[in-house]
Amino acid sequence: MRRPLVRDDLRSMEGYHSPQVDVEVRLNTNEAPFPPPDEFQEAFINEVTKVDWNRYPDRLAQSLREDLAALHQVQPEQVFVANGSNEVLQTICLTFGGHGRTALTFEPTYAMYGQIARTTQCRVAQVQRDEAFRVSLDVLERGIETENPALMFLCSPNNPTGTPESSAVIEAALALSSAAVVVDEAYGQFADFTALDMFGSHDASESLIVTRTFSKTWSMAGVRLGYCIAPSWMMDEFQKVVLPYHLDSVKQIAGQVALRFQDQMEKRVTQIAGERKRVSESLTLMELDVWPSQANFILFRTTPCDLSGNEVWKRLLDRSVLVRNCSTWPGLDDCLRVTLGTEQENTIFLEALKEVLQ
Numbered sequence: 001m002r003r004p005l006v007r008d009d010l011r012s013m014e015g016y017h018s019p020q021v022d023v024e025v026r027l028n029t030n031e032a033p034f035p036p037p038d039e040f041q042e043a044f045i046n047e048v049t050k051v052d053w054n055r056y057p058d059r060l061a062q063s064l065r066e067d068l069a070a071l072h073q074v075q076p077e078q079v080f081v082a083n084g085s086n087e088v089l090q091t092i093c094l095t096f097g098g099h100g101r102t103a104l105t106f107e108p109t110y111a112m113y114g115q116i117a118r119t120t121q122c123r124v125a126q127v128q129r130d131e132a133f134r135v136s137l138d139v140l141e142r143g144i145e146t147e148n149p150a151l152m153f154l155c156s157p158n159n160p161t162g163t164p165e166s167s168a169v170i171e172a173a174l175a176l177s178s179a180a181v182v183v184d185e186a187y188g189q190f191a192d193f194t195a196l197d198m199f200g201s202h203d204a205s206e207s208l209i210v211t212r213t214f215s216k217t218w219s220m221a222g223v224r225l226g227y228c229i230a231p232s233w234m235m236d237e238f239q240k241v242v243l244p245y246h247l248d249s250v251k252q253i254a255g256q257v258a259l260r261f262q263d264q265m266e267k268r269v270t271q272i273a274g275e276r277k278r279v280s281e282s283l284t285l286m287e288l289d290v291w292p293s294q295a296n297f298i299l300f301r302t303t304p305c306d307l308s309g310n311e312v313w314k315r316l317l318d319r320s321v322l323v324r325n326c327s328t329w330p331g332l333d334d335c336l337r338v339t340l341g342t343e344q345e346n347t348i349f350l351e352a353l354k355e356v357l358q
């Protein structure tokens with residue numbers, strides 16, 4: 001029997017890889033180390049008993065969008081909700097990408113931008129960040145001029161480097177191109193800067209899209225819920241490409257109930273920011289190259305020591321500590337990314353790393 005041929009452009013592509021190894025300390029996927037509060041569980045279980053199981057969900061997730069709009073002080077018509085911000089990104093790519101168009105990324109950055117864009121047959125143009133992993137105005141201008149992108153992805157703070165974006169760069173991106181400018185704020189609450197402030201005040205906000213997720217700060221990676229704030233004219237376009245009833249009733253409830261516990265979320269963020277300071281300082285004391293982070297992870301380079309990044313990664317794994325091995329990613333030679341866990345997990349990581357480097 002012959003197999004049906006997959007699309008030509010898919011044959012050379014690879015799927016997303018982040019090994020889920022069974023270890024004691026898992027610090028490789030930037031999840032929150034704590035679950036949502038017990039009160040969340042109780043409230044959620046109570047709300048779920050009200051679901052009309054035989055009926056399709058509210059197709060537009062109206063109540064959830066209203067709650068998110070209130071949270072960010074925008075209109076519900078500016079909120080689009082989907083199955084994780086990855087589905088938001090896919091919806092954006094289906095709307096603005098596709099065959100014959102170009103998506104611009106600033107490397108190193110979140111690999112899913114290119115991956116998702118390509119699955120919509122969009123061409124991907126990559127430009128490099130500077131040594132501090134910043135998007136310089138220079139690079140931005142050149143990228144826009146030479147590639148004429150239909151959409152571009154700025155990640156703030158950037159995964160995997162932890163660097164936030166500046167309003168100057170986003171304003172320049174909006175002013176210099178007619179592209180959809182996506183600012184991915186998956187880690188937005190950990191940072192000093194948010195592009196959300198640019199809605200309302202900014203003329204060019206006709207092309208600004210800010211994405212957020214419940215996966216990180218809201219401690220709900222298991223739920224797969226994300227959203228974006230965008231100009232209201234885009235909503236009708238997004239509805240053309242997204243599957244009807246893509247967001248199930250249970251998930252809509254989970255999101256709404258989660259939002260009732262914003263205080264606890266903010267406390268967790270503060271706690272992790274404290275750990276970020278402590279772990280950064282310890283890594284610096286070990287004489288590693290450490291990049292200042294505004295997210296819940298830290299990127300560091302092992303070069304000042306004698307061991308390669310890959311070797312350090314393996315030896316940490318031998319000690320049942322899993323971090324993200326970025327050492328083969330372009331521009332990230334010998335770099336590892338560690339997610340901030342609980343205080344105890346971070347201490348175990350630091351002790352293991354000290355041992356490895358000795």
Ligand SMILES: *Cc1c(COP(=O)(O)O)cnc(C)c1O
Pocket residue numbers: 030083084085086087110155159184186212213214215216221224225226
């Ligand atoms: C983790 C992460 C996301 C989250 O994706 P979800 O689909 O919402 O889980 C989005 N963007 C970046 C840069 C991330 O690191």
